[in-house]
Amino acid sequence: MSEALANLTGVSRVYQKGKDRVEVLHELDLTIPNGDFLAIMGPSGSGKTTLLNLLGGLDKPSGGAVTVGGAELSSMSNSQLSTWRSTHVGFVFQFYNLLPVLTALRNVELPLLLTNFSAKERANRARIALDIVGLAERAKHLPSELSGGEEQRVAIARAIVSDPTLLLCDEPTGDLDRETAEEILKLLQILNREHGKTIVMVTHDPQAAEYATRILHVDKGKLESRSVA
Amino acid sequence: MKYFGLIWRNVWRKKIRTSLTILSVLVAFLLFALLNAVGQAMSSGGAMTGAARLVVIDKVSLINFLPISYQNKIAQVPGVAVVSHQSWFGGFYQDPKNQFPQFPVVPEEYLDLYPEFVLPDEQLQAWKKNRTGAIIGRDLAELHGLKVGDRIPIQSTIFTKKDGGRTWEFDIEGIFDTTDPKGGTALLLFRHDYFAETNTFGDGFVGWYTLRLAEGADPVEVANAIDEQFANSPNETETSTEAAFAASFAKQFGNIALIVTMILGAVFFTLLLVAGNTMSQSVRERIAELAVLKTLGFKDGTVLGIVLTESILIMAIGGLFGLGFGWLAAEAIGSAMAMFVPGGIVVSTDIVLLAIAMMIGAGVIAGIFPALKAMRLSIVDALARG
Ligand SMILES: Nc1ncnc2c1ncn2[C@@H]1O[C@H](COP(=O)(O)OP(=O)(O)O)[C@@H](O)[C@H]1O
Ligand SMILES: [Mg+2]
Numbered sequence: 001m002s003e004a005l006a007n008l009t010g011v012s013r014v015y016q017k018g019k020d021r022v023e024v025l026h027e028l029d030l031t032i033p034n035g036d037f038l039a040i041m042g043p044s045g046s047g048k049t050t051l052l053n054l055l056g057g058l059d060k061p062s063g064g065a066v067t068v069g070g071a072e073l074s075s076m077s078n079s080q081l082s083t084w085r086s087t088h089v090g091f092v093f094q095f096y097n098l099l100p101v102l103t104a105l106r107n108v109e110l111p112l113l114l115t116n117f118s119a120k121e122r123a124n125r126a127r128i129a130l131d132i133v134g135l136a137e138r139a140k141h142l143p144s145e146l147s148g149g150e151e152q153r154v155a156i157a158r159a160i161v162s163d164p165t166l167l168l169c170d171e172p173t174g175d176l177d178r179e180t181a182e183e184i185l186k187l188l189q190i191l192n193r194e195h196g197k198t199i200v201m202v203t204h205d206p207q208a209a210e211y212a213t214r215i216l217h218v219d220k221g222k223l224e225s226r227s228v229a
Numbered sequence: 230m231k232y233f234g235l236i237w238r239n240v241w242r243k244k245i246r247t248s249l250t251i252l253s254v255l256v257a258f259l260l261f262a263l264l265n266a267v268g269q270a271m272s273s274g275g276a277m278t279g280a281a282r283l284v285v286i287d288k289v290s291l292i293n294f295l296p297i298s299y300q301n302k303i304a305q306v307p308g309v310a311v312v313s314h315q316s317w318f319g320g321f322y323q324d325p326k327n328q329f330p331q332f333p334v335v336p337e338e339y340l341d342l343y344p345e346f347v348l349p350d351e352q353l354q355a356w357k358k359n360r361t362g363a364i365i366g367r368d369l370a371e372l373h374g375l376k377v378g379d380r381i382p383i384q385s386t387i388f389t390k391k392d393g394g395r396t397w398e399f400d401i402e403g404i405f406d407t408t409d410p411k412g413g414t415a416l417l418l419f420r421h422d423y424f425a426e427t428n429t430f431g432d433g434f435v436g437w438y439t440l441r442l443a444e445g446a447d448p449v450e451v452a453n454a455i456d457e458q459f460a461n462s463p464n465e466t467e468t469s470t471e472a473a474f475a476a477s478f479a480k481q482f483g484n485i486a487l488i489v490t491m492i493l494g495a496v497f498f499t500l501l502l503v504a505g506n507t508m509s510q511s512v513r514e515r516i517a518e519l520a521v522l523k524t525l526g527f528k529d530g531t532v533l534g535i536v537l538t539e540s541i542l543i544m545a546i547g548g549l550f551g552l553g554f555g556w557l558a559a560e561a562i563g564s565a566m567a568m569f570v571p572g573g574i575v576v577s578t579d580i581v582l583l584a585i586a587m588m589i590g591a592g593v594i595a596g597i598f599p600a601l602k603a604m605r606l607s608i609v610d611a612l613a614r615g
Contacts, residue, residue: 049613053609056524058524058608058609058612059608059609078529079528079529082523082526082527082528082529083526083528084526085524085525085526086525086526087526091524091525093521093612097517097518097521097612099235099238099518099521100242100518101238101239101241101242102234102235102238106234106235106238110235110522110525111525111526113231113232113235114525114526114527119231158525
């Protein structure tokens with residue numbers, strides 16, 4: 001594997017629940033090489049989403065450092081993190097989180113609104129992204145007119161449209177039937193292998209994790225590895 | 230603006246709710262435009278304001294007549310430069326809806342009193358040669374498509390002709406303009422001598438006198454001198470400035486300004502509640518979507534701006550339609566009430582500019598709290614809930 005894309009060193013995340021102090025992540029270390037397809041597994045409430053949020057610059061650690069692509073996220077302001085996210089990470093959620101009022105194409109175009117591309121250039125790039133996920137002919141459809149699998153493809157197109165190096169997927173197949181889930185996982189695999197995307201995917205489905213090159217388990221605030229072939 | 234598509238779609242996310250909100254905005258701005266236009270028309274006194282002129286009316290009532298013999302007596306009061314008389318003819322053209330002021334006057338005296346009315350000299354000469362001649366203002370000519378040479382029937386609601394009819398016919402000999410930018414010219418002037426010899430009351434009376442003060446004359450002194458002269462006569466007089474005269478005309482509409490302010494205050498208060506509720510519902514039901522925008526890299530300020538623009542857009546759509554309908558309503562009411570507001574009821578540029586400022590202001594007030602909520606939203610919490 002090539003050099004590291006992301007590094008977590010001694011990362012803790014503590015939540016205050018009323019009077020209780022809950023340490024979700026405890027002095028956790030993690031290195032993610034460029035081109036990795038990492039699956040993170042673990043029981044519900046073990047801190048998987050918290051970990052992804054830290055990697056994506058949506059949340060800040062209570063202690064330790066998070067470095068992604070050379071940027072030290074834990075020391076950046078919210079506004080700097082916004083700008084950084086718009087160019088460096090793509091997010092894919094369990095429930096797709098498309099904007100219901102926008103067509104598939106307009107949903108995919110959203111991240112590009114933050115760039116200086118012309119309207120034409122934005123539409124072009126959004127169309128290419130839709131084409132990559134195999135939904136070019138659904139460009140004009142609203143999310144309500146798409147199946148769950150199709151919605152997730154649109155969400156993936158939105159995540160890759162600004163060509164980030166890192167894709168963070170939080171239970172991307174959690175709401176899909178087995179067959180559709182496999183299509184989505186194959187798509188992620190293609191993005192990893194052919195488009196060079198580094199992918200971190202949270203899942204609690206062992207079959208889904210099989211598609212990754214590496215599996216880590218979160219438990220009691222720590223990571224433990226059980227590598228696959 | 231590249232966010233416009235996104236904003237526009239969000240405005241219409243709940244079509245019925247947005248339509249109803251826009252409708253209430255529309256009604257508020259319709260009332261705003263119309264009531265302000267009416268208020269302005271009433272307080273401006275239409276075509277009757279202007280130079281320092283005094284008006285002499287019967288002390289008991291504006292609608293009582295004064296003897297024609299008063300003219301010479303008023304003319305002799307020191308400080309009076311020119312005096313002439315007018316009467317309220319109360320007629321309409323073709324249809325009772327088409328009301329506008331018509332006055333029987335003495336041509337040269339009248340134009341001497343009202344120098345702001347400009348009539349070409351050859352038209353004045355033609356009018357002086359034709360007893361049944363009349364002149365009309367440009368506004369009236371345009372309103373009814375009248376031109377010099379037309380013969381028009383005016384039916385009086387007050388006077389009867391000696392032959393039993395109520396309709397007088399006049400030849401339009403001239404069309405005058407005004408140099409007063411605020412003054413209207415929707416009126417018709419015809420010759421008093423023709424009026425006096427054809428109506429059943431005879432030639433001994435006039436409606437009121439208008440006079441211009443000599444340079445340096447004190448209006449209060451002159452007014453007192455005139456009223457004293459006719460004290461204890463069967464027709465006592467009351468002399469006041471033209472502006473006060475116009476105001477007494479308008480008084481029958483009550484204290485319009487106050488009522489207008491009160492109605493509009495209530496309407497806009499309600500409007501802010503309705504629109505504010507729409508915006509906060511709209512934000513509440515898409516917390517997750519707003520969190521997604523922020524996840525994608527939309528900055529806090531951009532999210533605030535998007536929600537605020539939605540709110541302002543709703544105000545602007547309803548408000549501009551409201552102004553449009555208000556303008557139509559003002560036109561309609563203005564022509565129905567042309568008798569009292571010869572200048573018409575106009576939604577002026579002032580009103581439009583003020584309304585636009587209020588649309589933006591109301592949009593900000595209705596949208597600011599939901600917008601701040603959207604801005605301060607924590608992505609992590611919102612996504613965990615969604
Ligand atoms: N904003 C928060 N405030 C308080 N506790 C939180 C917050 N977010 C997550 N937690 C807690 O942290 C733990 C880990 O949550 P999460 O990372 O979402 O777990 P997972 O994704 O593995 O199910 C849970 O116990 C959850 O209740
Ligand atoms: Mg989770």
